[in-house]
Amino acid sequence: MINSTSEESEKLSLAIFALSEVATKKITAEKICFQNELDIFCNAILSRDDEFQTQFINDLCHKHKSTDPILEQFIPEVADKLGQMWKDDKISFLDVSFGVDRLQKLVRIYEKKYLGPLYHDYKGPPILLILPQSETHSLGIITASIIMKKNGVNPFLALGYSEEKLMDLINSIDFQLFGLSASCFNSLDECIQIGKKLRKIIKPKIPLVLGYSLQDSVYKPEIKKIFTKITKDPLEAINLIK
Numbered sequence: 211m212i213n214s215t216s217e218e219s220e221k222l223s224l225a226i227f228a229l230s231e232v233a234t235k236k237i238t239a240e241k242i243c244f245q246n247e248l249d250i251f252c253n254a255i256l257s258r259d260d261e262f263q264t265q266f267i268n269d270l271c272h273k274h275k276s277t278d279p280i281l282e283q284f285i286p287e288v289a290d291k292l293g294q295m296w297k298d299d300k301i302s303f304l305d306v307s308f309g310v311d312r313l314q315k316l317v318r319i320y321e322k323k324y325l326g327p328l329y330h331d332y333k334g335p336p337i338l339l340i341l342p343q344s345e346t347h348s349l350g351i352i353t354a355s356i357i358m359k360k361n362g363v364n365p366f367l368a369l370g371y372s373e374e375k376l377m378d379l380i381n382s383i384d385f386q387l388f389g390l391s392a393s394c395f396n397s398l399d400e401c402i403q404i405g406k407k408l409r410k411i412i413k414p415k416i417p418l419v420l421g422y423s424l425q426d427s428v429y430k431p432e433i434k435k436i437f438t439k440i441t442k443d444p445l446e447a448i449n450l451i452k
Contacts, residue, residue, distance in 0.1 A: 242279050248291055251284075255292065255309040256301065267316060277324040282357055285313055286442075289349055293393070307346070314349045321356055334363040335451055337387040338380065341369045342400035350421060351391040354444040363387075363448050373407075380411070386451050388412065390437075391421040398422070398433075405436040417450035 247270065254262045270284065271277050292309045295301045337358065341351050348369055355365040366383065368376055388408055390401045401420060408418055417438040433440060441447060 242274070242283060244284050244287060247284070248287055251288055252291055252295070252309075255288070255312055256305055258308070258312075260312070263312065263316065264319070267320065271320075271323075277320050281317060281320060281324050281353060285317060286350070286353060289313055310347045310349045314352060317349065317353055317356065324356060325360055334359075335386040336364045336366060336383050337389065337448070337451070338366050338368060338383070338385045339389045339391065340371070340376065340404060341367070341391050342397050342404060343370045343372075344400045345370075345392060345397040347393045348391075350393055350442070351389075354389070354391070354421060354447075357444040358448050361445060361448060363451070376404075377411075380408075385412075385416070387417045387419065387448065389419040389421055389447055393422075402432060402436060405433075409436060415452070417447070419447045419450065421447070 247266075251263065251266055254266060267280060270280055274280070289310060292301070292306050296303060296306045339351050339355055339358075341348055351367065351369070355367055358365050363386075366379070366385070368379060371379070390404060392398050392401050401422070405418060405420070412418070418436065420433060420437040420440045421442055422440060423442055438450060439447065
């Protein structure tokens, strides 16, 4: 048996990673219509049928032969649908909160299978994803971090950090991208304040991304002056890294 050197082992790992990246991007590029599945699954979420939810996700993974479209598309679409139902006064805020918590647990259940063993050891460029203290839901930022990790970066999560703790983390690591997450209008003010402070201390070329669906025109001029990009797509965000 020939023993591989550490350099050869690293080259092999990178080659495997590159091939896996190609496969991942092919899957990601192909959007799937989940309309019927969304209706069924949202009803299961609202009826709190945990056993049915898990079996339903298992069946979807088997059908599509991958967890990729489930974490990258289906679960975010479920969260969006629940949010829209709340805006339309079809469900209560308590229903939305319970649904998002349940989705977050499902993401954690399927995270290892989605990433695979290779991605637990691979360390790409470090990025910092920040959840403001006023933001009540962490599903979006956690899902984004998992997708980003699979696509070649090393995400750090700052969930509800104080300003002092956040600055300590920023000063300790040379982050290549900063992202802030806002699931709703209520946390935008804090995102803007954090964004302004970051702009004063980070290098001008470092991307600063706001994870939000921008619909409120009153915030557009100020937000666009602060953030490099406004997007809910994790891949769009990491493509800004040079």
